[in-house]
Amino acid sequence: MKKIKWTLTLVMLSMLWVLPAWAASDLLVEAVTVNVVPSGKMASAFMVITNQGASDDRLVSCSVKEAPTARCEVHNVEEGKMFPVEGVDIEAGKTLLLKKGSYHLMVMDIAEPLSEKATVVLNFSKAGAIETPAVVKTAEAAMGGMMKSGH
Numbered sequence: 001m002k003k004i005k006w007t008l009t010l011v012m013l014s015m016l017w018v019l020p021a022w023a024a025s026d027l028l029v030e031a032v033t034v035n036v037v038p039s040g041k042m043a044s045a046f047m048v049i050t051n052q053g054a055s056d057d058r059l060v061s062c063s064v065k066e067a068p069t070a071r072c073e074v075h076n077v078e079e080g081k082m083f084p085v086e087g088v089d090i091e092a093g094k095t096l097l098l099k100k101g102s103y104h105l106m107v108m109d110i111a112e113p114l115s116e117k118a119t120v121v122l123n124f125s126k127a128g129a130i131e132t133p134a135v136v137k138t139a140e141a142a143m144g145g146m147m148k149s150g151h
């Protein structure tokens with residue numbers, strides 16, 4: 001009898017640890033890039049989000065850890081014009097591409113220049129906040145790449 005109680009306690013304790021990990025792993029965020037404009041004040045962020053869970057979720061807001069005072073918005077593009085939206089749904093089992101000309105994140109009023117790496121925080125209706133590492137691409141880096149390919 002004592003042994004069963006112990007086992008139950010252990011099972012319950014282990015569930016406490018495992019549950020948050022399950023919740024976080026439903027959404028897989030990959031290939032995050034933060035593309036900074038030449039002024040350094042603004043950036044668009046692209047990525048691939050896969051919902052591996054059984055229920056739909058929704059990306060509602062974002063922030064960049066290294067730019068705490070900057071505003072981060074979820075944007076969409078229609079007929080060549082971009083505009084802020086209240087969120088974007090990611091259906092169960094589906095993959096959403098945040099990319100140029102489509103849904104993307106917009107970071108505005110960046111106070112301090114970002115370095116090569118940043119941490120983007122994505123807030124989902126169900127999964128909550130997910131922190132993800134991002135590669136920062138500056139206008140200079142893009143120019144350098146173009147000049148290199150020109151030779």
Ligand SMILES: [Cu+2]
Nearest residue numbers: 075082105106
């Ligand atoms: Cu935008």
